[in-house]
Amino acid sequence: MTSLPDRRLNAYRPDLAETALKGVVEAERYTDGTPATVALPVADLRPRPDLAAGIDTQILLGEPVRVLDRADGWAWVKSGLDDYVGYLPETALEAAAPAATHIVTAARSFVYPGPDLRFPMRRALSMGSRLAVTGEAETRGTRYLLLANGEAVIAGHCTSLSAALSGDYVAIAARFLETPYLWGGRSGFGIDCSGLVQLAMMMAGMDAPRDSDMQAKGPGTPVERADLMRGDLVFWKGHVAIVEDVDTILHANGHTMTVAREGLTAAIERIRWLYAEPTGYRRP
Structure with a gap:
């Protein structure tokens, strides 16, 4: 069948x-x-x-x-x-949104009714949000990007989409430390393990599928634990963590209910009772 x-x-x-x-x-x-x-x-x-x-x-x-x-x-x-x-x-x-020109690079940022940080914010945005910017302004030394409806965002919290996204995706993931864990979450307001991997990689110009079982199958190549290096991924059944260094991982997890930094060996010992040993290691 x-x-x-x-x-x-x-x-x-x-x-x-x-x-x-x-x-x-x-x-x-x-x-x-x-x-x-x-x-x-x-x-x-x-x-x-x-x-x-x-x-x-x-x-x-x-x-x-x-x-x-x-x-x-x-x-x-x-x-x-x-x-x-x-x-x-x-x-x-x-249905008919203008083409995005910029992307939010701060873990979280605000939209103001105009170019002044003293104005009451209208809504909060996550890293990865895409904006159609129509102009720029400066108020008391702070630069803003202007949207078509007159709203403004902090210029330093965004970058142009015309410039290729790049960077160390592990360092980007670390910016989410202490962000609350949220099943299915994929934002700076709440995120899960595979959402953290996908969003951080996206901001570094890398492609990654959404769920941990998809990420375990690629892109990338399998590696052994003894060969782990920064940026590799550790997989358990239903869970993924990012290798920060050979001794340390970053992951959104249900134990701390946050994005946390944890020793790899300690994590393997702690997780063993629930998910057994890691199912594999992968280099994206």
């Missing part, structure tokens, strides 16, 4: 499937979907259109999606960044 494609990365239901799955799955009809952009700071993506359903992942402000269906206030979408499929409220989407 042929197994069905991974539902996390392939959009299909009995009544509807994405066009790329013609001949792979049966559906009443197929669609290419329509483009849209996430308009909220963080949008929770769920496996079904139900607020009681746990979240699979999150999509950040300005990130692109393809909308495959809309019904009862929900949109069935596929992420334009990592192909993750799920449901989010229609109110989280904007």
Whole structure:
């Protein structure tokens, strides 16, 4: 019996499937979907259109999606960044958003009604949020980037998308230390183990799939524990950690309920009772 494609990365239901799955799955009809952009700071993506359903992942402000269906206030979408499929409220989407020009590089930042940090902030943004910037301003020595609606963000908290993202992804991950652990989280307000890996790598210009089982299969090459170096990944069943140095890992974890720094040997001993030994080590 042929197994069905991974539902996390392939959009299909009995009544509807994405066009790329013609001949792979049966559906009443197929669609290419329509483009849209996430308009909220963080949008929770769920496996079904139900607020009681746990979240699979999150999509950040300005990130692109393809909308495959809309019904009862929900949109069935596929992420334009990592192909993750799920449901989010229609109110989280904007159909005709201007093209993003900048990306937030601070772990968390604020949007102000104008270029003045004394103004009451309107909302908070996570690292990875994408913005369409229309101008710049300076007030009392602080530089701001201006958005089309007149709102402003701190210029030093952003970088241009036209400049290739780069850097040490481990150092980027360390900026999330003490961020609360959130199952399915992928933002500076709450993040899980694989979300931390994916977001930090994305900000360093690297591609990474969303979930730890996907990350364990690549991209990259397997390595032995004795050969671990900074930037390698350690996998357990359902968990992933980043090697900061040969003795230390960074990971979002349910033990501290934060992004934390921990000794590798101590972590292996602590986790053994729940997830047994690490299932593998990988160099991205």
